[in-house]
Amino acid sequence: xxxxxxxxxxxxxxxxxxxxxxxxxxxxxxxxxxxxxxxxxxxxxxxxxxxxxxxxxxxxxxxxxxxxxxxxxxxxxxxxxxxxxxxxxxxxxxxxxxxxxxxxxxxxxxxxxxxxxxxxxxxxxxxxxxxxxxxxxxxxxxxxxxxxxxxxxxxxxxxxxxxxxxxxxxxxxxxxxxxxxxxxxxxxxxxxxxxxxxxxxxxxxxxxxxxxxxxxxxxxxxxxxxxxxxxxxxxxxxxxxxxxxxxxxxxxxxxxxxxxxxxxxxxxxxxxxxxxxxxxxxxxx
Amino acid sequence: xxxxxxxxxxxxxxxxxxxxxxxxxxxxxxxxxxxxxxxxxxxxxxxxxxxxxxxxxxxxxxxxxxxxxxxxxxxxxxxxxxxxxxxxxxxxxxxxxxxxxxxxxxxxxxxxxxxxxxxxxxxxxxxxxxxxxxxxxxxxxxxxxxxxxxxxxxxxxxxxxxxxxxxxxxxxxxxxxxxxxxxxxxxxxxxxxxxxxxxxxxxxxxxxxxxxxxxxxxxxxxxxxxxxxxxxxxxxxxxxxxxxxxxxxxxxxxxxxxxxxxx
Numbered sequence: 001x002x003x004x005x006x007x008x009x010x011x012x013x014x015x016x017x018x019x020x021x022x023x024x025x026x027x028x029x030x031x032x033x034x035x036x037x038x039x040x041x042x043x044x045x046x047x048x049x050x051x052x053x054x055x056x057x058x059x060x061x062x063x064x065x066x067x068x069x070x071x072x073x074x075x076x077x078x079x080x081x082x083x084x085x086x087x088x089x090x091x092x093x094x095x096x097x098x099x100x101x102x103x104x105x106x107x108x109x110x111x112x113x114x115x116x117x118x119x120x121x122x123x124x125x126x127x128x129x130x131x132x133x134x135x136x137x138x139x140x141x142x143x144x145x146x147x148x149x150x151x152x153x154x155x156x157x158x159x160x161x162x163x164x165x166x167x168x169x170x171x172x173x174x175x176x177x178x179x180x181x182x183x184x185x186x187x188x189x190x191x192x193x194x195x196x197x198x199x200x201x202x203x204x205x206x207x208x209x210x211x212x213x214x215x216x217x218x219x220x221x222x223x224x225x226x227x228x229x230x231x232x233x234x235x236x237x238x239x240x241x242x243x244x245x246x247x248x249x250x251x252x253x254x255x256x257x258x259x260x261x262x263x264x265x266x267x268x269x270x271x272x273x274x275x276x277x278x279x280x281x282x283x284x285x
Numbered sequence: 286x287x288x289x290x291x292x293x294x295x296x297x298x299x300x301x302x303x304x305x306x307x308x309x310x311x312x313x314x315x316x317x318x319x320x321x322x323x324x325x326x327x328x329x330x331x332x333x334x335x336x337x338x339x340x341x342x343x344x345x346x347x348x349x350x351x352x353x354x355x356x357x358x359x360x361x362x363x364x365x366x367x368x369x370x371x372x373x374x375x376x377x378x379x380x381x382x383x384x385x386x387x388x389x390x391x392x393x394x395x396x397x398x399x400x401x402x403x404x405x406x407x408x409x410x411x412x413x414x415x416x417x418x419x420x421x422x423x424x425x426x427x428x429x430x431x432x433x434x435x436x437x438x439x440x441x442x443x444x445x446x447x448x449x450x451x452x453x454x455x456x457x458x459x460x461x462x463x464x465x466x467x468x469x470x471x472x473x474x475x476x477x478x479x480x481x482x483x484x485x486x487x488x489x490x491x492x493x494x495x496x497x498x499x500x501x502x503x504x505x506x507x508x509x510x511x512x513x514x515x516x517x518x519x520x521x522x523x524x525x526x527x528x529x530x531x532x533x534x535x536x537x538x539x540x541x542x543x544x545x546x547x548x
Binding site: 077080081082099100101102104105106108109110112114115116125126128129130157159177 | 439440443448449458461464536539
């Protein structure tokens with residue numbers, strides 16, 4: 001996978017931690033000089049990610065903000081083990097990522113629910129796929145569905161639900177296997193503005209309540225600043241880090257924050273970094 | 286009057302007009318009844334066939350044989366098609382080997398194979414079942430491959446992210462995804478199986494509805510021929526309805542099925 005032979009950074013180990021170690025000293029996510037080239041060694045070679053180093057601390061929520069085509073989804077999917085980096089290394093909880101792992105849970109722009117499964121069985125899909133008995137996880141599934149505000153919809157089918165409700169089901173499905181790190185790929189990008197803000201609120205509440213670390217990809221500065229403890233801004237093709245904004249607005253973030261002046265400060269700072277990154281590559285609107 | 290009653294009434298009215306015209310043409314002497322018997326004489330003949338079937342069990346054997354050939358031909362042909370289609374869609378090597386043969390098979394007029402099968406397998410039910418199966422195969426095969434390939438990139442990424450094995454991805458995602466495609470072809474296949482069984486009986490048989498149709502034709506008993514035609518059609522329609530019913534139960538979740546339920 002990774003061709004580099006650089007010495008490993010201090011946060012990395014060679015062997016997986018024994019199961020059951022809840023807190024480690026490793027960052028939740030460590031991206032170490034990762035590069036991704038599509039169609040390498042062909043005339044169509046495309047440098048999507050250029051030498052990115054970043055981290056997500058334990059219990060931290062990081063928003064990865066960038067314009068479309070900046071490679072932020074690629075970076076997220078590399079952390080999720082769906083794609084391999086061309087160069088560099090990625091660690092989740094200190095463990096090198098070579099393939100999808102039970103340490104991470106993913107959520108996509110589309111809910112990707114199976115219409116032939118009831119809501120509760122969609123939630124149970126990840127554990128059922130690994131041979132777990134339905135009855136062993138049923139209580140946890142009901143608990144998560146209720147946490148996501150979908151009580152009473154357990155036995156319904158996805159096509160009976162609105163887009164926002166479907167994404168709530170996807171949140172539950174991501175959480176059922178108790179991953180330590182949540183990877184969210186523009187999860188509410190297809191929802192309308194009002195539903196999206198409400199879902200941001202809910203998502204932040206669930207992540208904090210469940211005490212997880214998260215990396216969220218978005219192209220929306222408001223969403224990034226509201227959800228993220230830290231906003232990492234990327235430039236367009238090739239994707240590089242333009243800068244980052246800390247958002248020290250506490251763990252619990254109320255709805256009022258959306259329209260507040262204090263959040264606006266960080267949104268403006270994120271926008272400035274976005275524009276900076278855009279000017280560097282000089283692409284026309 | 287609601288829509289359903291209205292459309293049924295319109296259909297029945299058209300049926301009465303067509304049957305009336307047919308009856309008139311046959312009775313007026315314009316057409317020889319040997320060529321086109323009147324609907325009433327067809328009904329009389331059908332009555333004769335049915336009463337014989339249930340009172341003296343004559344023709345029962347023929348109906349049973351044909352039904353048997355259709356069902357087993359259908360099950361064999363579509364079963365092999367689903368399995369082959371799955372292997373072709375999962376394994377490149379299998380695809381490279383199998384695809385040319387299926388194209389060759391599809392290019393052969395299947396009816397022309399019937400006499401060959403009779404030579405190989407005799408006058409019993411086996412050649413009819415095989416012809417029915419061969420005709421059923423292609424639509425189900427094509428739709429299985431298309432259906433299994435209809436999964437979306439995001440769905441595959443989801444399955445990868447939850448570390449689903451290849452088999453799990455097949456069973457929990459691809460197979461259900463392909464079901465609407467497969468069922469659409471099963472309806473066609475059922476009609477094809479009926480054609481195959483009857484054709485097989487034409488090519489050489491001692492019983493069966495196809496045999497009775499040919500027998501009636503040879504003796505210019507056109508009304509009797511029509512009666513058997515009705516029996517075979519009712520049989521095929523019943524089997525088709527069975528498939529359509531199963532389809533609604535199994536793929537209740539597909540957009541098409543849901544749309545039909547709303548109507």
